Amino acid sequence: TDYPGSKVIVVFDAKGKNFRHEIYPDYKANRPPMPDDLRSQIAPIHEIIEAMGLPLLIIPDVEADDVIGALAHQATQKKIDVVISTGDKDMAQLVTEHVTLINTMTDTKMDIQGVEDKFGVRPDQIIDYLALVGDSVDNIPGVPKCGPKTAVKWLTAYGSMQGVIDSADEVKGKVGENLRDSLSFLPMSYELATIKTEIDLPEALEDISHKETDHRRLLALFSEYEFRSWVTAQERALNSAGDDAEQAEEPVVEHNCDYQTILDKDAFALWFNKLKSADLFAFDTETTSLNYMEAEVVGVSFACNAEEAAYVPFCHDYLDAPEQLDKDWVLDQLKPLLESSEQLKVGQNLKYDKSVLANHGIELQGIAHDTMIESYVLNSTGSRHDMDTLAEKYLGRKTIHFEDIAGKGAKQLTFNQIALEQAGPYAAEDAEITLALHHAIYPQLEKIEGLAKVYHEIDKPLLSILSKIERTGAVVDAHILGQQSQELAERIVELEREAYDLAGEEFNLSSPKQLQAIFFEKLGLPIIKKTPKGQPSTAEPVLQELALDYPLPKLILEHRSLAKLKSTYTDKLPQLINPGTGRIHTSYHQAVTATGRLSSSDPNLQNIPIRSTEGRKIRQAFVAPDGYKLIAADYSQIELRIM
Incomplete structure (x- = not known):
């Protein structure tokens, strides 16, 4: 899903030995055999990949690394960008302006600069680096006592392994002796570490194509291995003609929406009247912090009709920011509307907005719906429940991400620092997308009586209770x-x-x-x-x-x-x-666990140990205020247990 429209090819190692064993019989000799419980999973994984319609390459006598290298080489020659999903350091030698690595276990990408940052050498020096350092996992011999720092030092000074070999007499000390003693096998280590990019593939890159997904085969496989949420997804796919949820998962489409940034009282009055006359409107707050106890409202956005929304800023204070409506005036105008239980509202994660508005003396009432909770109750494990993910899943729309307008890392801007040219469409889109999501998700929820009951009688009312619990806080001695x-x-x-x-x-x-x-x-x-x-x-x-x-x-x-x-x-x-x-x-989270249990963060108060004496002592620090007592109430549900 991160690379829609891209060709995906899956590569596995073939059984048996390859040309590297001919060069060095002890290649990978130190590796223990594959555990039986892992070996038994390989064939089912192959079946699932093929049923998904993904090309699966397993070439006899050739390692998967070399197959990937050959594919990347073909693509590079055609100026096609390649992303290799791997955690293998050897693959760093393949990185070019067209080839990057992504480690999905750590969610990190590595381009040319990334290779230099991680290893201290350029991608074209990685083979030299690997040969000098050696690899205990693959049993490739290196120079004894030559670690990464020494290898980087030598390659910086001499450019390549051949340069190091040619200058071996200049290297002093014990490591110099080790280098000279290693000269006979270093060329072999270099060859063992080199990923071959010129191997013959059974098909040219352009001829390798995806096949149609076999949903019935996937359903059978997922049922056999009890992948329950995936079973549900395949059942929906097979029933897509009459399933609104699957019909919503269409290719991303462009929408021409009318997003307005409100800077004067006349424009505000027009929108205020729209909201008062609406049966239901969506709203969202833009703030200075994700910490609901510290956050200050920077602006608010609204939507009451499809593809139309407005953002009312009042605290953007960057250099040359335009004049905005007074914050206190805007909040005073909105207070009766937001506190009215008769004026129905929908939002995405309204627990946060409710807490932030309370910082400004506004008690949010009239919460009719929350799209995050709607999605969670409808299918707790079907996807993440953030707005960006839901918009793509149910509306087929790509949203503006916060990082797109605020940047990332230490230099990320707070919302009040973002220019209104970018902040306005982003904030208005939040409200407009939320309203559209409600109209897409809620009808599906209503069709399932049991889930609709859970939503209306348990999860939605819990939102306001959790907000109150969070803001009340816990007394700690x-x-x-x-x-x-x-x-x-x-x-x-x-x-x-x-x-x-x-x-x-x-x-x-x-x-x-x-x-x-x-x-x-x-x-x-x-x-x-x-x-x-x-x-x-x-x-x-x-x-x-x-x-x-x-x-x-x-x-x-x-x-x-x-x-x-x-x-x-x-x-x-x-x-x-x-x-x-x-x-x-x-912060308590309703829409995280698959079972319906709550989770908490900042800090995680549900992870305090109870099995040790010391862990139980820590709980003694949570005390009741004078005149009160602590009671325990478990918010849970019946869960299936494996006995």
């Missing part, structure tokens, strides 16, 4: 947390001393590298699992297994647990107490 933090600090120091005694030396208990040396080299503990780079793992599941038989891993687990409690809760929670209310104000 910072003194209790301070005492607990001190106790944790003392226990952590005790654990460190005990660890030093067990290890026979001082070391950093938080360093995986030092733990590896102590556990597996000095103490000779059994290696349970290895990291992707071939190093002994010290991850928590490994420590838990080792802790059954050895005291030091058990102690390290306790140290990690207490250090996390201290940094995440006893130290951090007091910093989150709002100076104005003296309480902590979290």
Whole structure:
């Protein structure tokens, strides 16, 4: 969905050996065999890919890397842009002005500059870099003691591996001796690390095409493997002729909408009268912060008819910003309208707008609908429930994203700093899209009696309750947390001393590298699992297994647990107490979990441990104000359990 209209090709490794094994019989000799539970998944994945209509390439005696390299090379020759989805560092050698990498596990992209930032060398030097450093996972030999920093230093000085070889006599010290001892095999390492781009493919790039999706086959496969939400999606696809939801998922289309930016009282009066006479109108606030306790309203947008909306700015204060209506005057005019329970409103995530308006003395009433909640109740796992995603899914429309007008990262503008030429259409679109989404989603919800009941009687009313709970906040005794933090600090120091005694030396208990040396080299503990780079793992599941038989891993687990409690809760929670209310104000999310449970963030108050004594103590810091008592109420639902 991120690259609509693009050709997608899926490549897998073929079974057996390839030309690299002929060059070096020990190639990948250190790799453990594929786990049986993973091996059994390969064939079903192939079936699903083919049923989706995606081209699947598996070429005998050729690694997937080389197939991808050949495809990228063909595309580059035709000046076609290529995105390779991979987390493999070897692929960095393929990056050009037309080829970028994306790691979907970390959601990061890597272009030419990205390669230089990550590795310290250009893409055309990656093969040299890999040959010098070696690869323990693929068992490609490198220069002993030549790490990434040394390789970058040499390639910066000598340009290429051949340049390093030619200048080997100039390199001093032990690493220089290692380099000279490695000269005989470095050309082989270079060849092993090189992705071949000139291999013969069964079809030319332009002849590789998508086939029509076999929805019936996908339905059978998804049913067999109990992918329930995907089963639902395929059932809808097969019934698309009479299914409004699927009919809505059409190609993105252009819309010519009338978006107005209101800068004078006459124009405001026209829109105000439209809103008063509307049976239902959509509205949205633009603010200075996502923190509802701190956010100030910068402007408001409205829509009461299709493809028509307006934005009323009053706090844009960038240089040369045009004169705007007075903020207090606008809010005074809108207050009776927004507080009227008879004047019906629809919004997207109105819990936030309700809280922000409360900062300005406005108690939002008349909440008839919330499109985020409508989408969530209709299909909690069908997609994300943000406005941009829903607009594309139900309306076939691409929206203006906040980053498009505000930028990203540290230089991102707050909304009051954005020019009205960009802010106006963005804000007006929010209201107009929200109204359109309601008209697209709500009729589907009404058709399903049980879901409509859940929406009207549970989830929609909960919106206002959660807003009140959030704004009320939780009373936290910072003194209790301070005492607990001190106790944790003392226990952590005790654990460190005990660890030093067990290890026979001082070391950093938080360093995986030092733990590896102590556990597996000095103490000779059994290696349970290895990291992707071939190093002994010290991850928590490994420590838990080792802790059954050895005291030091058990102690390290306790140290990690207490250090996390201290940094995440006893130290951090007091910093989150709002100076104005003296309480902590979290955000509760209705439209996240598949089961209907709430989640929370900033801070996450639902993740405080309860199984350990120390974790339970932290809950003691949440106290009732004088004259009140705490009660517990579980907002949940019946859930299927696997016994």
